[in-house]
Amino acid sequence: MTVTQGFTRQQVVELSARLGEPEWMRERRLAAFDQWLTAPLPSREDEAWRHTDLAPLGLDDLGALTTGNGSAPAHQLDEAGAAGVVVLHDGALVSQRLEPEHAAAGVVFTSLQEALVSHPELVRDAFMTDCVPAAEDKFTLLHAALWQAGVFCYVPRGVEVAQPLLAITSLGHGGDAYLPHTLVLADEGASVAVAEQHAGGEESTLIVSVTEVLARRGARVQHTVVQDWGDEVAEIAYRRAHVGADAEVRLCVGSLGAWLDKCFVGAVLDGRGGHCDLHGFYFPRAGQRVDNNTLQEHRASDCTSNLLFKGAVPEESEVVFRGVIRVHPDAQKTDAYQTNNNLLLGDDARADSMPVLEIEADDVKCSHGATLGSLDEEELFYLRSRGLPRADAQRMVIAGFFEPILEKLPLTGLRDWVAEELAERIERQQGAES
Amino acid sequence: MTQFKRVASLADIPPGTMLKVYLGHRAVAIYNVDGELFATTDNCTHETASLSEGTLNGHEVTCPKHNARFDVRTGKALCFPAVVGLKRYSVRVEDDDVFIGPPA
Numbered sequence: 001m002t003v004t005q006g007f008t009r010q011q012v013v014e015l016s017a018r019l020g021e022p023e024w025m026r027e028r029r030l031a032a033f034d035q036w037l038t039a040p041l042p043s044r045e046d047e048a049w050r051h052t053d054l055a056p057l058g059l060d061d062l063g064a065l066t067t068g069n070g071s072a073p074a075h076q077l078d079e080a081g082a083a084g085v086v087v088l089h090d091g092a093l094v095s096q097r098l099e100p101e102h103a104a105a106g107v108v109f110t111s112l113q114e115a116l117v118s119h120p121e122l123v124r125d126a127f128m129t130d131c132v133p134a135a136e137d138k139f140t141l142l143h144a145a146l147w148q149a150g151v152f153c154y155v156p157r158g159v160e161v162a163q164p165l166l167a168i169t170s171l172g173h174g175g176d177a178y179l180p181h182t183l184v185l186a187d188e189g190a191s192v193a194v195a196e197q198h199a200g201g202e203e204s205t206l207i208v209s210v211t212e213v214l215a216r217r218g219a220r221v222q223h224t225v226v227q228d229w230g231d232e233v234a235e236i237a238y239r240r241a242h243v244g245a246d247a248e249v250r251l252c253v254g255s256l257g258a259w260l261d262k263c264f265v266g267a268v269l270d271g272r273g274g275h276c277d278l279h280g281f282y283f284p285r286a287g288q289r290v291d292n293n294t295l296q297e298h299r300a301s302d303c304t305s306n307l308l309f310k311g312a313v314p315e316e317s318e319v320v321f322r323g324v325i326r327v328h329p330d331a332q333k334t335d336a337y338q339t340n341n342n343l344l345l346g347d348d349a350r351a352d353s354m355p356v357l358e359i360e361a362d363d364v365k366c367s368h369g370a371t372l373g374s375l376d377e378e379e380l381f382y383l384r385s386r387g388l389p390r391a392d393a394q395r396m397v398i399a400g401f402f403e404p405i406l407e408k409l410p411l412t413g414l415r416d417w418v419a420e421e422l423a424e425r426i427e428r429q430q431g432a433e434s
Numbered sequence: 435m436t437q438f439k440r441v442a443s444l445a446d447i448p449p450g451t452m453l454k455v456y457l458g459h460r461a462v463a464i465y466n467v468d469g470e471l472f473a474t475t476d477n478c479t480h481e482t483a484s485l486s487e488g489t490l491n492g493h494e495v496t497c498p499k500h501n502a503r504f505d506v507r508t509g510k511a512l513c514f515p516a517v518v519g520l521k522r523y524s525v526r527v528e529d530d531d532v533f534i535g536p537p538a
Contacts, residue, residue, distance in 0.1 A: 044483075051482050056459040234459075259459050285462070348521065352482075 006063020009033055015065070019113050022120045028127075032134045032144035039138040048293050051320045051352065052262055053388065057206055057234055064176040066090060066205065077197055078413030083163035084109040091149035097166075098106055102162050105159045107192075110179055112150030122154050126185050131212040131242040131268070141238050143179045143208045150181035153218075155190035164193040164222075164410040167315050174201030174233060182211040186219035186247075193222035195410045197417070199257070201230040207258075211239040213359060215247035217271060224409060226254030226418055227261065231285065234260040245271025245300070252405065255282040255290050255311075256421050266295030266324075269303035269331075276304075281405045282311035282319065283425045286432070291320040297339065298331035300363075307338035310405055312398060314429050315346030323364050324356040334364040341371045343401055345429050395426050438526055438533035439480040445530060447471070452495065457534050462523055464532065465506045466491055471527060472506040472533055474520035479511065485520075 012033050016026040041059070042049040079085050084098035086109060093111040102109075108119055116123055128134040134144035151167040169180050178201075178226040184194050198209070207229065215221045221241070229235060235258045255261045261284070267276035282290045296305040305325075313319045321340045342351040355368035375397055383393035402422060409415045441455035447466040454476050455462050461476035463486040472493075476484050483499035490496075494512065496503050502516035509520035524535035 052475075053484075054463055055461070056456055287458070289459075350479075 001292070005090065006061065007142070011065070014059060015146060015148065016097075019116070019153045021116050024124060025116060028134070029145050032141045035135060036138060036141035037144055040140050040193060041138050044207070048264070048322065050207075052260075052291055057202070058261075059206075060146050062177050063205060065146060066171065066174055066176050066178040069100045073382055077166065077411070077417055080413060081163055081411055083161055084165045086110060086151050086165075086167045087170075088149050088151065088168065088180070090172050091180070093149075099163075102159075102161055106156040107153065107159060108154040108299070109165050110152055112152045112183060115152035115154075115183075116169075119152075119154065122185060123183065123214045126183060126211070126212065126214055128210070130240045132210050132240050136238070137227045139208050140210065140238060143181070143210050143238075145391070146177070147181045150183065151196070153184045153192065155186045155233040157187040158189040160186075160191040164195050165358050166411060166414075167194065167196045169196065169198045171199075171201035171205065171229070171233075174205035174230065174364075175203040176205065177204055178207045180207070182209075182225070184211075184213045184221060184223055186221045186320075188216045189218045189240040190216070191220040193410045194224070195395060195414050196223075196225040197414065198229065201233040203234045205230075205234070207233060207235040207237075209235060213241040213249060213251065214233045215241065215243050215249050217244045217246055219244065219247045221248070222250040222252075222410060224252040224414070226256065226414065228257040228421060230257060231259055231288075233258045233383050235262070237261070237263045237265075239263065239265045239292040240295075241276060242304070243267055243269045243271065243274040243276050246273040247271065248275045250277040250279070250408070252279040252409065253292075254280070254418060255284065255292075256425075257285075258288065260289050260291070262291040262293075264295070265291045266297060266360055267305060268295075268297045268299060269305060271298045271302045272302050274300065274303045276306075278305065278307040279405050279408065280309035280311075281402055282309075283402075284314065284317045284319070285338045285425065285428070286314050289318045292322070294321070294338070296325045296335045296336050298325075298327045298336060301331055302333045303331065304335040305337070308405065309339070310341045310402060311351075312343040312345055312401065312425070313349040313351050314425070315348050315432060317349055319351040321352070321370075322354045322356065323368065324358065325368070326358040327361050327364050327366065329360045332361050332363045334361060334366065335367045336364070338368045339368055339370070341401070342373075343398065344372065346432075391430050392432065395423070398422070398426050422434040438524070438535040440531050441534050442532045443530050444527055444532055445464065447532065450490060452486040452490050453483060455534065457523070463495070463533055464525065464534070465490055465495060467506065471525045472522040473525045474504070474506060474509050477519060478502055478516060479518040480516040
């Protein structure tokens with residue numbers, strides 16, 4: 001498997017020209033493409049990839065990019081309460097709005113394509129440099145060379161956006177490869193919450209997405225992305241925060257769709273006193289596979305990070321969690337914790353949980369925990385003894401399992417949508433059992 | 435035959451050999467033991483290594499990573515480190531075509 005046959009340098013040049021990009025972005029794309037040609041494909045000998053079989057992705061046959069026809073997405077979230085909305089469908093910007101007071105304060109919330117034209121200086125320093133470097137692996141290089149669409153958010157120094165911003169990225173039919181990018185940049189002392197919904201895609205599609213969240217000194221950022229791609233979609237995602245001194249970041253990733261969701265999610269704490277919460281939830285459908293590789297990388301002293309990933313694993317689905325806490329020699333007084341809880345809902349469900357601690361400092365507090373179990377019959381018995389039918393009792397226990405994460409999701413529309421999706425999966429699970 | 439999918443030619447799996455095929459997105463190992471075909475999930479239940487890259491000795495397949503062994507007829511795990519058995523699939527041969535069907 002080479003993955004070099006399909007894509008061409010000419011495609012990169014044409015894509016860059018079509019988007020009307022600055023020269024420097026075109027040069028970066030071409031440099032990434034040249035590196036991508038010779039970069040090795042991850043193999044199952046690589047620790048982070050040993051549970052992932054790349055053969056079903058059909059990488060040798062890829063060569064085309066998903067292109068949109070300008071149509072609007074079929075379903076949208078309720079936008080109530082959002083201070084701004086960006087909607088991308090099949091890679092094209094369908095609509096956008098931002099409350100005038102925030103625009104007047106210098107906040108930018110638009111597509112990445114638009115931002116490259118209107119605010120190139122903001123994108124230039126942040127795009128695939130410190131947070132998710134372009135050269136990280138073969139897939140990030142492919143993304144850097146051929147990303148087609150994305151979301152850009154910038155909040156100037158000291159500006160607070162009280163209400164969340166909402167970005168919707170959707171696919172219609174899909175097919176081929178789709179490479180969306182999200183860049184959130186919060187300047188010193190800024191505050192913002194960005195929520196993203198990724199959904200759609202009916203045909204076999206490979207999505208390679210990158211999310212970069214940069215929180216400068218003292219900034220507070222909450223970023224949430226929940227994906228419900230179609231059953232024929234496979235996604236390889238890189239979602240990472242770069243946390244400056246005294247900054248606070250809350251990242252949340254939700255995985256509901258795609259037959260393969262391989263997600264590298266993490267935070268790099270690069271300034272003294274930074275804090276990060278990493279939350280994740282997953283409830284795949286039968287036969288799907290969720291593979292989370294998390295990273296809490298402490299480079300500076302006096303930082304804290306807290307990770308909680310919870311998921312329900314139905315019959316025939318597989319979940320992998322590999323969580324790394326890495327503490328550099330200078331990162332004294334680190335306090336890092338990670339927890340992974342799995343609820344197995346079938347005899348043929350599989351979950352692997354692997355914590356990894358790489359600690360090079362001597363004055364730290366790092367710990368981890370993992371649980372794996374089925375629905376607690378005692379809890380079900382208690383609820384049934386109060387008059388609830390078994391199905392309702394199961395629904396309540398599963399909903400309660402996810403509640404610590406779901407209650408922190410921004411926007412009522414997003415919470416309601418996730419709750420509906422979880423309820424549908426619980427019903428499907430109960431249907432399979434009966 | 436509607437639930438069965440053609441995955442290989444019989445000539446691709448001579449006696450004593452194994453072949454990895456895909457049923458949708460799922461890897462399945464087909465074993466030819468003295469002319470009789472068996473099929474199981476390809477991933478070792480211990481550490482998800484590909485069993486078809488291991489060795490086949492009679493009805494026993496040995497994982498290339500940690501030497502877990504399984505009986506390809508029943509899917510049963512025969513020794514540590516594997517404790518969970520393999521899912522089996524139905525196999526049919528028509529002329530030179532090999533078909534894989536639903537879990538057996």
